[in-house]
Amino acid sequence: MNKSIDIMVNTIADILIDNNPSIYILGSVVLDDFQLGWSDIDILCLTEHSISSDQAEKLLHLRQELSAKYINSPYFRAFEGGFISLEAFLNKQEDKVVYWGTTGERIAEHYEFDVFSMMNLMDYGRLLYGKDIRFLLNYPNVKAQFDAINDYYCIIRKYFDKPSRSLYAAGNLLDIARCLYTLQSGKIISKTNAGLWALENNLVPDIKIMHRVLKIRKHPNNYKEDEKTLEWLETLGPNIMEFADVLEKNIRIKQVEGGF
Structure with a gap:
């Protein structure tokens, strides 16, 4: 699983290198409760600049592409999460977003964390690439x-x-x-x-x-x-x-x- 996470993060970073991304893993993985066949690998990518249409298209089906390339890994299909600019995430603004979910993936204009995900990110989230910007976030009261x-x-x-x-x-x-x-x-x-x-x-x-x-x-x-x-x-x-x-x-x- 860790090797698959490294491959995924490095591939995302290559696509978004000009956007200075901060990439986090959170959820069951960081809580030492990941169970293959049930759990997701939750990922959040916050970028300094808005994601371009070309970058969004490259990210959209990345899970499937890596699953096909590394056929012995069952983990790439388990990734879920969102890619959005930091400014839009902080201010709950519309922007180009790539979303990976249980039932599929899509390019959207809005992405927002729920309270539990925000608590998880701030308490246990693991920064895997870029600079840590969690000091800019507000912990749910x-x-x-x-x-x-x-x-x-x-x-x-x-x-x-x-x-x-x-x-x-x-x-x-x-x-x-x-x-x-x-x-x-x-x-x-x-x-x-x-x-x-x-x-x-x-x-x-x-x-x-x-x-x-x-x-x-x-x-x-x-x-x-x-x-x-x-x-x-x-x-x-x-x-x-x-x-x-x-x-x-x-x-x-x-x-x-x-x-x-």
Whole structure:
């Protein structure tokens, strides 16, 4: 994985050499929780000058090109993130952006970090190329963290009562655990450690469910095509809602304490 990251970063730097890029890795990789078959390799590239149309075209399908060139590496397809000028990123302005996502890639005019990604970048992000410009960024305050967690809670209630037949159903439970951890500590934690923390603090309604989720998390490729596991994941809706009840209770407590 580290060799693939080096190849990716050096290739990006070559394309954007005239733009003085700062390239960061964040997410599960820097939290020592990357699991091939589940996790992404999250990347952020901030440039001193706006990205040109020619550069954007070169970046757009770079994941696929490197996957084809280095056929023995499964990591290039796991890269996700954005490429944008520092000025546009700081001021939330429109600019030429290249975005790599789970479902594809695109050239856009807007790219913005969510609260959790910003916390991850500032606390744990690893600068792999260029100069570190994080001193220019603002760390999300307690109110911003609370609002982000409350927004995620609303998404859980709206969409996760009937999970899909995929590992992401298990991920919903770990995401709730991460929200609880951030709500109580004001910090970010890995998905695996969030699940363990929730168990240790007696926040999990059904500990057997969480233990099975963590088992899948640690070895996702052993389960992602296992029919019994997929059938089980599809039944997790009530368990997700029950854990969401715990999050709701803690949100209300924090709301009163913080006067939000």
